[in-house]
Amino acid sequence: MSEKYISRSSAIAARMLGGEMMIMSAVDSTFFTLNEVATAIWHAADGRTPLDEIVRTRICQEFEVDMETAARDAEQFVNELSSHGIMLLSDQPFESAPSPGAPTA
């Protein structure tokens, strides 16, 4: 199975409020709040660290959850955010995280 890399989309707004991460898509105005685990994945989505490694080093250790459960939940989470264009998925590392301010080509 190939590795999966995740990167935060530039077309989003995000802010922490009372320990919860709020995210809104600028594309379709979908609004999400992330729980603590999802927020940890969100912060770790640098486009260069494989999802498996994020789950192993950030989720299993910090939240005391087994690898199989955490990997399944993480996969579901990133797929949902990806379907709204909020998270970008690739089987290759991203060159760099896109900046919201950068004009597109």
Place this chain on the structure above:
Amino acid sequence: MSLLYEMNQKALALGVPFDVQFDITYRCNERCVHCYLDHDDHGELTTAEIKDVLDQLADAGVFLLTFSGGEVFMRRDFFELVEHARKLLFNVKIKTNAVMIREAEAQRLRSLGVEQIQISIYSHRPEVHDAITKLPGSLKRSIGAIRFLKSQGLKVIMANVLMTANMHDHAGVQALARELGVRYSLDPTITPKMDGDRSILKLRIPGTELNQVFHNEDLIGDVDKFCAPPKAADEDDLDAYPCSAGHTTCYISPYGDVFPCVQFPLPSGNLRRQSFLDIWKNSPQLAEVRGIHARDLPVCSTCSHVSACTRCPGLAYMEGNMRGPSVSDCEKSYYRTGIPSANMMRGGGLSSGERLIQIQSLTA
């Protein structure tokens, strides 16, 4: 109850400013007959000052940021400011007349991830729209801009302020919005000028027209529900805050003055002299606004409309008392339901020559 509403309630409980409107200039290329602003530049915040304020707003937890004016595109640094705001991950909305937006500007707004652009359209007829804006060709240019923005996939809202000059054109504007594939919103509110001049209030649509608007299914949706008599007020209604002004929202002027809301010109601090959080947490004016519950309103707490009234404390403040009734909202409640407000029954109202409280800068 939407998730966004829930988060707003959470922000209220935590004392976090959730939503800020930032007017970055009062200069404008239109001269709308109903506008409440003074368009001269009296010392706008510089680019660096605005960026610093944006940094402070992000640190304070602000999530929803609306850039407005004046006309935002009158500032040559506008895109630089939006870019800075987006790097800080604000949800950015823009209010504009759009006459300076062409294809390149639309592309830039799209690439910056702006979530929503609200554009003022007064009529589908150029002779009516352009007479209100006093800018020949403005309707054509604004509609052209909407097409550019839509072609970029941006979300556009067509804001239709109703006044005497265009009160019969809302159906045409609504049809135009449908044709362009954008959302339509209607607002019959005309506010006094910032210097206290109430002369533009004569542009407000008459009550008979307001009544028709409120009973128009195409504009309102479920008329029976919208115009239903108010329910009897319970303890929760009387404990409620009048609105979010000063609680989860505030307004910042181009000169750095902070107010509870764009329609609530109570000077509460200046960002050239104080930090945003200092003002937000320690302003006596904001504290006073936050201390007012519906039960504290001497007239409105006795009114049958108190559970459903759209009473604007800012308009009440401009009429002389932030705890008093807002006459225009009394009228809205009356024309919506046919039931007079407590203030109307006691003969409350403004005399035509009365001078309102003015926006004033805080002295150093």
